[in-house]
Amino acid sequence: MSQHSDINDNLNSTDTTDEQTPNSTSEPIDIDNSTNQEIEPTSDKHIRIVNTFMKRRTHMNKNAELALTAPEFSEYLVNNSFGDGDLTGIDNLRTLFADSPNGPDAPLTVEIGFGLGDSFIEMAAADPTRNFVGVEVHEPGIGKCAYMAGTQDLSNVKIINGDAIQLLKQLPENHIDRIQLYFPDPWQKKRHYKRRFVSPERMTIVTRSLKQGGWFHTATDWEHYAFWMVEVLDGFAGLTNKAGTGNFTERPDFRPMTKFERRGLDRGHGVWDLIYIKD
Numbered sequence: 001m002s003q004h005s006d007i008n009d010n011l012n013s014t015d016t017t018d019e020q021t022p023n024s025t026s027e028p029i030d031i032d033n034s035t036n037q038e039i040e041p042t043s044d045k046h047i048r049i050v051n052t053f054m055k056r057r058t059h060m061n062k063n064a065e066l067a068l069t070a071p072e073f074s075e076y077l078v079n080n081s082f083g084d085g086d087l088t089g090i091d092n093l094r095t096l097f098a099d100s101p102n103g104p105d106a107p108l109t110v111e112i113g114f115g116l117g118d119s120f121i122e123m124a125a126a127d128p129t130r131n132f133v134g135v136e137v138h139e140p141g142i143g144k145c146a147y148m149a150g151t152q153d154l155s156n157v158k159i160i161n162g163d164a165i166q167l168l169k170q171l172p173e174n175h176i177d178r179i180q181l182y183f184p185d186p187w188q189k190k191r192h193y194k195r196r197f198v199s200p201e202r203m204t205i206v207t208r209s210l211k212q213g214g215w216f217h218t219a220t221d222w223e224h225y226a227f228w229m230v231e232v233l234d235g236f237a238g239l240t241n242k243a244g245t246g247n248f249t250e251r252p253d254f255r256p257m258t259k260f261e262r263r264g265l266d267r268g269h270g271v272w273d274l275i276y277i278k279d
Contacts, residue, residue, distance in 0.1 A: 064143025067150060076146040078160045082139060085162025091170045096158045097131045106131045106156070111180040112164040112197075117145025119182070119256045124149070124157045127254065130177075131156045135164040165202060168209045178215045179206055182255070186222035198229045200236060207238050210278040215242075219255065219273045221264055226272035239276040248272045 067073040068081045078096060080086055094104035107130045114120040114134040124132040134157070136142050142159055149157040160167065184197045198218065206216060216239065220226050226248070234245050243249040251257065251273050261271055 060140040060143060063147045064140050066143075067147035068139070068143040073146045073150045076149045076157055076159050077142070078133075078158050079162065081142050081146075081159075081161050085137065085160065087160070087162045087167055087170060090160065090162075090167060091172075093133050093158070093171060093175065094131075096133070097156070100131070100155050102129060102131050102156055107177045108133070108175075109178040109180060110135065110164075110176050111182070113181065113184065114141065114145060115183075116141045117148060119258055121145060121148040121152065121154070121157070122256045123254060124154055125152055128154075128156055131158075133158045133160060135160045135162065135167060137161060137163075165205055168205050171209045173208050174211045175209050176214060177211055178217065179210060180255075181216070181218040183220060183258075183261075184218070184225075186220060186225040193228075196225065196228065198225075198232050200232060203232065203236050203239070207236070207278055212278055214278045216276045216278075217252075217255070217273070219251070219271060221261065221269055221271045223270060223272070226270075226274075229274055233274065233276050236276075238279050240279055242275040242277055249275050 068077070078090060093108060093110065096104075097106065098104050109123075109130055110133045111120050112135050114136050115138070117134065117136075120132065120134050124130075134145060136145070136159065139161075142161055145157075145159055149159075181197060186196070203216075210216065216233075218229060220229070230241075230246060230248070233239055234241055241247060251271065252275070255273070265271065
């Protein structure tokens with residue numbers, strides 16, 4: 001769970017902080033589908049990729065570095081953990097668990113941008129009969145997550161370094177039971193709205209990979225982004241708001257409350273959860 005990461009169109013996460021105050025909804029929400037494209041043509045010869053994340057350099061502790069290099073943690077790391085993730089050949093997440101106790105047919109959760117992995121690992125440990133795949137580009141987070149999985153001897157966790165949207169494009173349709181996107185980067189400035197993960201075009205990719213009856217679950221502590229997501233998702237064909245049109249849902253028990261979230265709530269900040277079910 002990363003706060004704030006908007007993760008991945010090369011999607012992924014950054015360090016977490018709650019030192020910002022939630023956006024007000026006093027500014028009208030302006031959703032222009034033309035600003036939500038993954039690529040923007042700039043000329044006949046050049047195409048500019050619109051990323052939804054900013055990859056930042058941060059300190060890597062010894063445990064994270066150990067997990068990225070020691071063979072005893074390699075079972076958790078699906079692809080290269082340093083640099084840009086190579087997603088070549090990753091076209092079925094269920095086969096990653098073929099030799100695990102759960103097997104490939106267990107319920108499958110994918111979290112996009114898990115940050116440092118604390119909440120992701122807590123969820124995996126609390127639900128051992130469900131398989132969990134985390135997608136991240138933040139190398140210290142990948143390392144820390146693998147270290148926690150290894151020291152807890154979890155058998156239901158795999159970690160992928162790379163662009164989550166590109167990964168989802170490579171997967172079969174109706175493949176995943178639950179996709180999680182927690183505390184994505186809200187990209188507050190209007191000119192950056194095109195970078196927000198929740199957009200009609202990106203949700204087409206997300207929904208394609210969900211099973212019928214599968215969940216897309218997101219949470220944010222930015223009020224303007226929360227209402228933006230409601231407007232986009234309520235208007236998206238193929239998804240139904242679990243709480244009813246225009247409504248948010250209470251934080252489900254399976255989503256742990258982060259220390260940043262708890263600190264924000266203590267300061268009077270809001271947090272908004274949304275769960276949508278594929279029709």
